[in-house]
Amino acid sequence: MNDHMDGGEEAKFAEAGDRRRIDAPFSSLLREIAIRMRPAGDGRLAELGLSAQQGQMLRYIHMFQEQGIIQNDLAKRFDRTNASITSMLQGLEKKGYVKRIVPEGNERKKMVYVTDKAEALMSEFDRIFFDTERQITAGMTDEEAETLRRLLEKVRDNF
Secondary structure, eight states: OEOGGGGOOEEEEETTTEEEOOOOOOHHHHHHHHHHHHHHHHHHHHHTTTTTHHHHHHHHHHHHHOEEEEEEHHHHHHTHHHHHHHHHHHHHHHHHEEEEEEOOOOOTTEEEOOOOOHHHHHHHHHHHHHHHHHHHHHTHHHHHHHHHHHHHHHHHHHH
């Protein structure tokens, strides 16, 4: 049943026994999930002086450790400006987690690598991220989890 709300906004109502509830908009659900997920991995990362995004970035850089990765690729992957990535990398560099190397003859192409200090944390990062993934899909079948992944990828690709 559709009722009109103040301001011309329309809300869906769903019957739930004797109660009615307003279905939450997708954007609200996604925001609420993100807020609830944050503490899951942030505690241990915070002890290391890292944010979840910095942890994800270190993990991503580590995946390309053999060939190195350039800052521009990080900006694209994390949907950030080059200035934002530069700032984040400077912070990680000061903490001793990454090193940036400028190849000879190519001043504009800075290659980024994790240091031994960050390398030592990779198995713990994997555990933190695995635990978060497990919590996200708790109570789901493998098929439901895969469906959720496909649907979230579609949502992401809409932007």
